[in-house]
Every structure is written in C-alpha cells, then in structure tokens.
Amino acid sequence: MSEAVEYDVVVLGGGPAGENVVDRTCAAGLSTALVESELVGGECSYWACIPSKALLRPALARADGRRVPGLAGAVGGPLDTAAVFTHRDYWTGHWKDDGQADWLESVGAHLLRGHGRLDGPRRVVVTGPEGEHHVLAARHAVVVATGSRAVIPPLPGIAGARPWTSREATSARQAPGRLLIVGGSVVAAEMATAWQALGSRVTVLARGPRLLPRMEPFAGELVAEALREAGAVVRTGVSAEAVVRDGGSGPVRVVLEGGEIVEGDELLMATGRAPRTEDLGLDTVGLMPGDWIEVDDSCRSEAHEWLYAVGDVNHRALLTHQGKYQARIAGAAIAARAAGTAAAADTGPWGAHAATADVRALPQAVFTDPEAAAVGPTLAEAERAGHRVRAVDFDLGKVSGAGLYADGYRGRARMVVDLDREVLLGATFVGPGAAELVHAATIAVAGEVPIGRLWHAVPAFPTISEIWLRLLEAYRG
Known part of the structure; x- marks a missing residue:
C-alpha cells in the first residue's frame, strides 16, 4: 500500500452535492480531493433530473400547444423521437464528463477516478480503473456524497427479467411498444408521462391508493386522470408478486396478487431508493454498511466530528437541489471549523452553517402533465x-x-x-x-x-x- 497523500478535505462522490462541497472548500483555500467511480456530475446529470426533463419537455410543450387556440392543429402529430433523443443526449454531454472534470481542475480540486472506501478515521483508499491503489488522508474532513441507487424488490423471477430502473428509463434509445411501470411515485409518474408521449403504451401498476403519495391527494388524482386521457392505463391498489421473462428477452409478464398477469415489452421498477453505502468502508469507523448516514444540521456525522454526509446519502431530502443546498452548508461549516472560527457550532444551530430548508421548507416539482x-x-x-x-x-x-x-x-x-x-x-x-x-x-x-x-x-x-x-x-x- 502506498504512502498516504494528505488533503484538507476528501470528498467521496462527484455528483451535484459532492461538486458543491468541492466548490466551497476550494474557495476557502482548503486542498480538496474528489473521488468518483463513474461520471463526474453524478446521477442527476446523466440518469435522472437532466435527461428526464429533456425527455419530458417536448411532451409538456406539445400538451400545452394542443390547448392553445390557433396552435392546436399544428401540434397534433407524434413527437419526433429522434430529435427528442438527440436533445436528451446533448444535455447529458453524451454521457461524457470532460466538461465537469475541467471545471474541477479550474477550481483547484484533484480528481481521482476509482472506487473510494474509508479505511479508518480520516483515511480513504481508492481503487483505480486498473486496480491500482491510492491512499488519501484528510486533515479536516471526509465528505460522503455517494447518493442513492434504485431499489428492485426481490420478486420471484426479477433477476432474469432485466428490468429497467430510472437509469434505463432516462437513457433508452427507443420507445418500447408496451412499457409496464411498477410504482406510483415521482419516477413512475414522470416516466409514464414521457414514454406515453414518445409512443409507448404505458401501464402503471401502483401498490398505493393513488399516484404521488407524498403530495396532497388531489395531485396524484389529477396526474392519473391526465395519463388515462393520454392513453395510459393507471391501476392503483395492485401488488406485483412475480415477474416472468423467458430467457431474459421477449415479452415480460408481471404476476399480480390474485394471479392476474399483465404483459409488456419492458418493465420499469420505480420502487424506491437506497443509500450507496454498502461498499464504502463504513464498518471501519463503526458504522453500518448499507445504512443512511445520520447527520446534524451542519451535515456532520453524529458519530464522528471529521465525517460529513450530504445529499441523498443522509436521507434528509432525496432531491438534487436539497443536496446542493446541504453541500453549501457543509462546505462552509468545514471551512469555518478548519479556520477555528466555529466553536459555537458544536452547541446548536448556527446561522448560515445550519441546514433548515430540507426540514420545513422543502420544495419539489414533478414534471408530469x-x-x-x-x-x-x-x-x-x-x-x-x-x-x-x-x-x-x-x-x-x-x-x-x-x-x-x-x-x-x-x-x-x-x-x-x-x-x-x-x-x-x-x-x-x-x-x-x-x-x-x-x-x-x-x-x-x-x-x-x-x-x-x-x-x-x-x-x-x-x-x-x-x-x-x-x-x-x-x-x-
């Protein structure tokens, strides 16, 4: 194992939350290393917020146009799916992160590509693309910003059915003839809207009594009504019990409680998120792998004064804009503590370095029609x-x-x-x-x-x- 290279701050995860921590700590003069195993920019930039909105915007614009006198007749046809996908690909940078990596260099951060794991207090081991190892030591803070992943429930037959998650749903190259969606929350509602507009025959299978269960009841009711009018099938109060797909290709069949079978060409499982902490070395610092990381209002771990967690991974608010907000708080808190000007922070909330918006003023927008x-x-x-x-x-x-x-x-x-x-x-x-x-x-x-x-x-x-x-x-x- 090589000798440890010291930085003031080490950030694990280069999504929007991790990038915003880097921005604040570098601006404060703290040497900062960012470790990323995939693409700098993270889930939001390549498989979530950005591509989903690029797919949805044409659908919503066409729906609006159809309601405007003098324009309705001009937008009655199908969407140009090739143009929509080209637009989506542009906004994802064609799944390349050169621009994001250049930005990191411009602010003075050091990017290490590979999988980072904690190896005891303030210590991170990075396994690079060729299997090489780098050891990093953090003088002031390690920040976990590894986000969350889609959860696929262990239904019988699911492993061989090759279901879509939100990643496949936002990056697919063509519209499936029939798309089954299991779930009723934001991903399910938005992807039902997008793919129905792009030509798929969509069927939504939600276990709960309505879509968008975390919003006021009328929100999900109005969205479901509009999806049905657009030609989608929306069923609530149904549970998937098993999935059948012969040989991992061909039609996919979802077996519902009671034995009814619903068939489609692709299956999207929109059934929740889990923290990406299962292989992060949390056990080396007395925390449980696979768990959310509990933090205080400055996003510092309740277990260790040098450990911070921002974004989805702390489970306060699984939204990109809230993760960026938390990152700005954490970055400012780390800088203040490193400078020795934040002793009062340890006794309670402290102005600009305490997150409150992710508790009582949490905004969310769902881009359905x-x-x-x-x-x-x-x-x-x-x-x-x-x-x-x-x-x-x-x-x-x-x-x-x-x-x-x-x-x-x-x-x-x-x-x-x-x-x-x-x-x-x-x-x-x-x-x-x-x-x-x-x-x-x-x-x-x-x-x-x-x-x-x-x-x-x-x-x-x-x-x-x-x-x-x-x-x-x-x-x-």
Whole structure:
C-alpha cells in the first residue's frame, strides 16, 4: 500500500452535492480531493433530473400547444423521437464528463477516478480503473456524497427479467411498444408521462391508493386522470408478486396478487431508493454498511466530528437541489471549523452553517402533465405534527392567467395555514406550468411571512400567479 497523500478535505462522490462541497472548500483555500467511480456530475446529470426533463419537455410543450387556440392543429402529430433523443443526449454531454472534470481542475480540486472506501478515521483508499491503489488522508474532513441507487424488490423471477430502473428509463434509445411501470411515485409518474408521449403504451401498476403519495391527494388524482386521457392505463391498489421473462428477452409478464398477469415489452421498477453505502468502508469507523448516514444540521456525522454526509446519502431530502443546498452548508461549516472560527457550532444551530430548508421548507416539482409542485407539509402531515391548521383550496382554472395560458385549463391549488401564527406552512399547485409557482411559496414558508403581509405581495395580472390573491381571499372569507 502506498504512502498516504494528505488533503484538507476528501470528498467521496462527484455528483451535484459532492461538486458543491468541492466548490466551497476550494474557495476557502482548503486542498480538496474528489473521488468518483463513474461520471463526474453524478446521477442527476446523466440518469435522472437532466435527461428526464429533456425527455419530458417536448411532451409538456406539445400538451400545452394542443390547448392553445390557433396552435392546436399544428401540434397534433407524434413527437419526433429522434430529435427528442438527440436533445436528451446533448444535455447529458453524451454521457461524457470532460466538461465537469475541467471545471474541477479550474477550481483547484484533484480528481481521482476509482472506487473510494474509508479505511479508518480520516483515511480513504481508492481503487483505480486498473486496480491500482491510492491512499488519501484528510486533515479536516471526509465528505460522503455517494447518493442513492434504485431499489428492485426481490420478486420471484426479477433477476432474469432485466428490468429497467430510472437509469434505463432516462437513457433508452427507443420507445418500447408496451412499457409496464411498477410504482406510483415521482419516477413512475414522470416516466409514464414521457414514454406515453414518445409512443409507448404505458401501464402503471401502483401498490398505493393513488399516484404521488407524498403530495396532497388531489395531485396524484389529477396526474392519473391526465395519463388515462393520454392513453395510459393507471391501476392503483395492485401488488406485483412475480415477474416472468423467458430467457431474459421477449415479452415480460408481471404476476399480480390474485394471479392476474399483465404483459409488456419492458418493465420499469420505480420502487424506491437506497443509500450507496454498502461498499464504502463504513464498518471501519463503526458504522453500518448499507445504512443512511445520520447527520446534524451542519451535515456532520453524529458519530464522528471529521465525517460529513450530504445529499441523498443522509436521507434528509432525496432531491438534487436539497443536496446542493446541504453541500453549501457543509462546505462552509468545514471551512469555518478548519479556520477555528466555529466553536459555537458544536452547541446548536448556527446561522448560515445550519441546514433548515430540507426540514420545513422543502420544495419539489414533478414534471408530469399537469405539473405538480409543493413545499412544506401537506394538510395531513401538518395535522399529524400537532399544528392547528386550515387548508384553503382554489380551482386554478378560474384564475384569469390560467385561462389565457390554455383552453380548458385544469388545476388546483392549496395552501396550509398555521392558525396560531397566521403564517404559511405549506402549499401545493397542480396544473400546466405550475412548477414555476412553487418558489414564491418557498419564500413565504422559509421566511415565515405573515398572511397579512402576503396581501401586499401583489401578483402581476394576468398571470397564473394571481392564484395567490384568490387563495388569500378564500382564507379571509
């Protein structure tokens, strides 16, 4: 084993969270090494957020165009799938990370390609592409930013069926004739929207009573209604018991509880995520391989003062924008502690170096047709947390800006108000273009803006944002 090379900070994982830690620590003058086993840029850049939105944008634009007088007749045909895939490939950099690697070099970081594992406190061993080993020692911090992976449940027959995960669903080169999707959350809903628009006959098989189970019930109901209108089959309350695919090719059959068989040409398992920590050497520092890493509000491990975890791997919020937010917090915290200016941090939350948005002001946008976006708790979650709340609903289609946006605009909005403090706790918007509404709600929730003050944040007319005025009017009665 070679002699250890010292850095101030060693980051395991080069996705958006890891990159943002590097940006902050390098800017603070800390020598930083980043270890990546695949592509710098991570899941989001190549197999999740970026390619999925590239596939979805043409579908949503066509759906919007079909609702606009004077344009509807011009967008009635099928999508140019070759052009859509070319657009997707451009945004993924054709699955090459040269630009990302160049950026790392420009900020002064050292990139090591290979698989990194902890080897005791502050020590990382990297196995390179040719089997060579590098030993790194961290003076101040090791940051785990290895993200999460798709979970495929151990159904009988699943191993030989070669199911898609989100990776295959976002990188496929052609639309399968029939696509079965097991699951009902964001990946299932978005990929059903994309592939139905790209020409597949989609069947969604969700175990729960509705799609998008972590949002307000009406979100999943409206998305399912639109998918059915587009030609997809959406079934809720059904459980997959086994999968059959002879020889790993040909049609794939999903056996449902009760014996019913549903057949397709490809199967996407959209059934959750697990942390990528199973082969990270956590056992060498007294942690359990395969577990999420618990952290405090500065994203520092509760077990070791030198160990940090950002992004999916800490299980606070499995969203790219939240991982980047946590990374900025952690990078600033590491820099402050390295400089000896953050002693007070160890006793509790400390301003700019404490993550709070991933707990109470967590925004999310789902790029289905209609779009669904939310921040903060749902009504049910707020009630379970013990808040005295009131939900205010309004039909988004009755807002002037929505009617001008599209004929027959269908959507709904809800705000959840804390009655004791008269501030917004949460908000949900469902409708075409609704994802652009969520940041205003995020500001109101994060800033605890009093309802009385929101009256003076006047929405421009005629925009869909006029929904704020209508919600406030409904609240006042």
